[in-house]
Amino acid sequence: MRRVVGRIVLALAGVAVALPVNAHLVETGFGEFYDGIAHVAVTPSDLLVVVALALLAGQRGIVAARYAVFALPIAWFVGGFIGARWPALAAMPLLTTLTFGVAGALVALNFKLRQLGVAALAIGAGVVHGLVNGATMAPAGASSLALGGVVSAIFCVTAILSAEVCALPKGWPQIVVRVAGSWIAAAGLLMIGWLSVS
Amino acid sequence: MNLWRRVFFLITLAIASSAAVAHEMTMAEMELRQLSRTEFQWQWTASGNRPAGEEMTPVWPEGCSEERENNLVRCSEAALGGKMSIKGIGKSYSAAMIKFYWLDGQSRAYTVSGSQPNLRLYAAADDDARGGPWTYLHLGIEHILLGVDHLLFVLGLLLIVGRRWMLVKTISAFTVAHSITLGAATFGIAHVAPLPLNASIALSILFLGPEIVRCWRGETSFTIRHPWVVAFAFGLLHGFGFASGLAQLGLPSEEIPLALLLFNVGVEIGQLGFVIGILMLARAFRLTEMHWPKLMERLPGYVVGTLGAFWTIQRVGMLLRSVI
Numbered sequence: 199m200r201r202v203v204g205r206i207v208l209a210l211a212g213v214a215v216a217l218p219v220n221a222h223l224v225e226t227g228f229g230e231f232y233d234g235i236a237h238v239a240v241t242p243s244d245l246l247v248v249v250a251l252a253l254l255a256g257q258r259g260i261v262a263a264r265y266a267v268f269a270l271p272i273a274w275f276v277g278g279f280i281g282a283r284w285p286a287l288a289a290m291p292l293l294t295t296l297t298f299g300v301a302g303a304l305v306a307l308n309f310k311l312r313q314l315g316v317a318a319l320a321i322g323a324g325v326v327h328g329l330v331n332g333a334t335m336a337p338a339g340a341s342s343l344a345l346g347g348v349v350s351a352i353f354c355v356t357a358i359l360s361a362e363v364c365a366l367p368k369g370w371p372q373i374v375v376r377v378a379g380s381w382i383a384a385a386g387l388l389m390i391g392w393l394s395v396s
Numbered sequence: 397m398n399l400w401r402r403v404f405f406l407i408t409l410a411i412a413s414s415a416a417v418a419h420e421m422t423m424a425e426m427e428l429r430q431l432s433r434t435e436f437q438w439q440w441t442a443s444g445n446r447p448a449g450e451e452m453t454p455v456w457p458e459g460c461s462e463e464r465e466n467n468l469v470r471c472s473e474a475a476l477g478g479k480m481s482i483k484g485i486g487k488s489y490s491a492a493m494i495k496f497y498w499l500d501g502q503s504r505a506y507t508v509s510g511s512q513p514n515l516r517l518y519a520a521a522d523d524d525a526r527g528g529p530w531t532y533l534h535l536g537i538e539h540i541l542l543g544v545d546h547l548l549f550v551l552g553l554l555l556i557v558g559r560r561w562m563l564v565k566t567i568s569a570f571t572v573a574h575s576i577t578l579g580a581a582t583f584g585i586a587h588v589a590p591l592p593l594n595a596s597i598a599l600s601i602l603f604l605g606p607e608i609v610r611c612w613r614g615e616t617s618f619t620i621r622h623p624w625v626v627a628f629a630f631g632l633l634h635g636f637g638f639a640s641g642l643a644q645l646g647l648p649s650e651e652i653p654l655a656l657l658l659f660n661v662g663v664e665i666g667q668l669g670f671v672i673g674i675l676m677l678a679r680a681f682r683l684t685e686m687h688w689p690k691l692m693e694r695l696p697g698y699v700v701g702t703l704g705a706f707w708t709i710q711r712v713g714m715l716l717r718s719v720i
Contacts, residue, residue: 229490229542232541260683260684260685263684264684264686267684267686354673354676354677357677357680357681357684358676358677358679358680360680360684361679361680361681361682361683361684362680362683364683364684365683
């Protein structure tokens with residue numbers, strides 16, 4: 199009897215959480231989920247922080263890569279959810295610039311950050327950028343499906359990039375990674391300079 | 397394990413109870429015909445469940461005025477040259493295809509969407525070398541990326557195929573097959589009614605579900621040994637499905653060969669992008685030695701089977717309702 203009641207409760211909960219799946223093709227023309235994916239690609243600070251953290255995680259090895267693959271998108275989702283609810287929390291261009299600038303610098307220095315440090319950095323950056331995403335996307339009418347697209351894109355990019363960096367042979371390929379990090383750090387510095395002037 | 401089963405049951409129920417609409421028409425079509433140098437007649441010729449006219453309003457270029465009751469647009473001597481937009485696009489309708497027919501017999505097709513609601517119009521077809529069938533490339537990519545059923549079928553194939561060479565063979569067989577029927581349907585050589593077609597496409601996805609399970613168990617079957625044959629056979633069906641994307645919009649006869657080619661190329665770009673993405677992700681999991689719980693490992697297979705079953709029931713139900 200208890201099992202039957204449990205299943206009925208479970209079924210009702212399932213029906214309650216179900217959302218209608220609609221393909222509203224507002225921005226990319228391919229639906230809100232794709233809008234979310236595109237949002238990462240066309241937002242330089244978001245893209246740079248994802249790339250920088252993936253490179254950093256890859257440099258620090260398989261375990262760090264595994265931490266980053268989950269920590270970054272989950273933290274981003276939580277931040278996005280909070281940002282969508284309380285948009286006032288999210289006006290922080292300096293913080294979003296600092297996150298990718300610092301991550302880029304760590305990549306350039308090949309800094310021997312501990313695996314948990316990589317995870318902590320990913321969580322911090324994810325929450326900050328997620329807050330901004332949620333605060334900007336929600337007023338524009340984007341639903342949680344768009345946030346799902348953002349998080350999926352981040353998961354895929356982090357997984358693929360960090361894994362490829364992990365598998366890189368020693369020598370010039372790893373130097374290329376550090377050069378990429380230095381470019382990201384330089385972009386961060388330029389951005390901070392521009393923010394302080396404007 | 398019992399907990400995992402309950403979580404899976406909950407997720408499945410949540411998905412199944414959603415209004416999952418595959419292949420609902422979210423694109424409208426407008427025709428604009430030149431009657432004289434400065435006069436054009438327009439009308440919405442295709443739309444989904446809600447009439448396009450209720451959802452969207454064309455905003456004509458400066459110097460043009462509209463006579464509402466006759467759907468006539470009168471422009472200045474510069475004719476229809478200028479910027480046109482569609483008000484209300486991106487809400488119920490993702491995009492609209494606008495087809496121009498000039499007096500000299502030439503035609504052009506354009507797509508406007510929420511992200512690009514404006515359109516640069518030209519006074520005559522000769523002024524615009526960019527328009528025309530190229531718009532079908534975009535349409536092809538959109539059709540495959542929004543056609544979750546097609547993507548799930550490809551995912552199902554990926555889950556069955558193990559070796560790299562077999563994967564190339566299987567994907568190529570699917571491509572060749574759907575190109576054949578896409579061409580045949582577009583040229584009017586063959587025609588399949590949409591309701592049984594959609595039910596068959598759903599059945600093709602459902603068919604892959606048990607095959608994926610056989611694969612997990614280490615068993616073998618004809619599909620597991622020769623997935624390319626199955627990909628070819630069902631690819632013929634999916635080709636008719638792709639053709640529906642074009643058929644709903646209609647094609648001027650002079651545009652068919654190039655439009656068909658570009659639409660097919662668009663479908664291939666979308667499909668290859670999806671396959672490459674999945675393979676790269678699988679490689680990333682291998683490289684980082686990520687070990688998933690068994691349920692998570694099997695989740696894609698369950699999704700293919702469950703959604704295949706759901707769509708089959710839904711579409712067979714629609715088919716039966718239309719017959720009775």
